[in-house]
Amino acid sequence: MKKLTDLKVRFVGAGNMAASLIGGLIKRGFLPSQISASDPGHHQRQLLTEKFGVHTYQGNNEHFGIPDVVILAVKPQIMKIVTQDIKHSVVETGALVISIAAGIKVEHLEKWLSQDVSIVRTMPNTPALIGEGATGLFANNKVSKEQRHLTEGIMDSVGISHWVDEEFKIDIVTALSGSGPAYFFLFMEYMQKTAIELGLKPDVAAKLVEQTALGSAILAQRSADDISVLREKVTSPKGTTESALISFNNNKLERTIKQAIEAAYERSVQLSKDFL
Numbered sequence: 001m002k003k004l005t006d007l008k009v010r011f012v013g014a015g016n017m018a019a020s021l022i023g024g025l026i027k028r029g030f031l032p033s034q035i036s037a038s039d040p041g042h043h044q045r046q047l048l049t050e051k052f053g054v055h056t057y058q059g060n061n062e063h064f065g066i067p068d069v070v071i072l073a074v075k076p077q078i079m080k081i082v083t084q085d086i087k088h089s090v091v092e093t094g095a096l097v098i099s100i101a102a103g104i105k106v107e108h109l110e111k112w113l114s115q116d117v118s119i120v121r122t123m124p125n126t127p128a129l130i131g132e133g134a135t136g137l138f139a140n141n142k143v144s145k146e147q148r149h150l151t152e153g154i155m156d157s158v159g160i161s162h163w164v165d166e167e168f169k170i171d172i173v174t175a176l177s178g179s180g181p182a183y184f185f186l187f188m189e190y191m192q193k194t195a196i197e198l199g200l201k202p203d204v205a206a207k208l209v210e211q212t213a214l215g216s217a218i219l220a221q222r223s224a225d226d227i228s229v230l231r232e233k234v235t236s237p238k239g240t241t242e243s244a245l246i247s248f249n250n251n252k253l254e255r256t257i258k259q260a261i262e263a264a265y266e267r268s269v270q271l272s273k274d275f276l
């Protein structure tokens with residue numbers, strides 16, 4: 001089985017996500033010579049070359065070589081055009097194709113590339129930009145065990161990843177962890193705003209909210225207790241937390257969150273249909 005550090009990886013699209021994945025791979029021990037990227041933007045290419053020393057090209061087919069993995073890191077709207085650029089090279093080399101584009105289903109990629117190509121569709125999230133992402137993965141039936149392993153190695157270089165066994169579950173991942181950072185940001189924003197209204201200085205409120213979110217997430221990760229048990233442990237009878245939780249409950253917070261995540265899920269399903 002090929003080791004991660006023996007792989008050749010080609011990025012198509014060299015924007016934010018590609019840059020964070022390349023940074024993650026280099027941190028993991030990849031040599032710059034194992035990685036190449038194509039992007040029409042001169043600035044993006046220069047940035048990658050200067051920061052990571054990887055080879056970059058203007059044309060998607062330029063110096064394509066024989067990569068083991070091709071990572072499609074362009075916006076969903078231009079995915080169809082980009083797949084036409086690399087179709088022959090991908091089919092000829094038998095490379096594994098990993099797409100990080102939201103809303104592009106495996107059936108789209110099979111239609112634009114070929115039914116015989118090994119394809120993994122992923123759904124990362126923005127904390128991947130700082131190496132703390134959460135990614136959902138779905139493979140078509142051409143993807144081998146070894147290729148699954150390689151995919152995990154690549155995506156885990158910017159956080160954690162989990163496989164789903166049916167593609168519709170990527171829409172759930174999209175509504176949960178894909179959009180999830182915005183839910184937490186909104187919650188933090190409202191907490192901060194209220195603390196300022198009650199009299200805290202903005203910078204103090206911001207720091208306390210950030211650290212509370214971070215500390216709670218780390219505690220949830222490290223603790224053997226369920227989240228609900230952790231919540232109960234903070235909630236003394238007739239105490240301050242209980243007052244807040246009763247207020248959340250009276251204002252139907254659970255229903256609000258359920259409806260919001262269901263709305264994101266339905267939107268994700270709809271967006272995927274729009275690409276067909």
Ligand SMILES: NC(=O)c1ccc[n+]([C@@H]2O[C@H](COP(=O)([O-])OP(=O)(O)OC[C@H]3O[C@@H](n4cnc5c(N)ncnc54)[C@H](OP(=O)(O)O)[C@@H]3O)[C@@H](O)[C@H]2O)c1
Nearest residue numbers: 013015016017039041073074075076100101102124125126
């Ligand atoms: N950012 C996230 O946290 C996140 C999370 C989940 C999924 N995603 C997905 O990741 C993908 C990339 O997102 P991103 O945030 O990295 O976007 P981005 O920064 O805009 O990167 C996309 C890059 O593709 C380049 N590009 C445009 N046309 C191209 C072509 N024909 N061939 C090759 N490259 C081309 C763009 O250049 P120009 O700027 O010059 O057009 C840009 O540098 C998207 O599909 C998005 O849905 C991102």
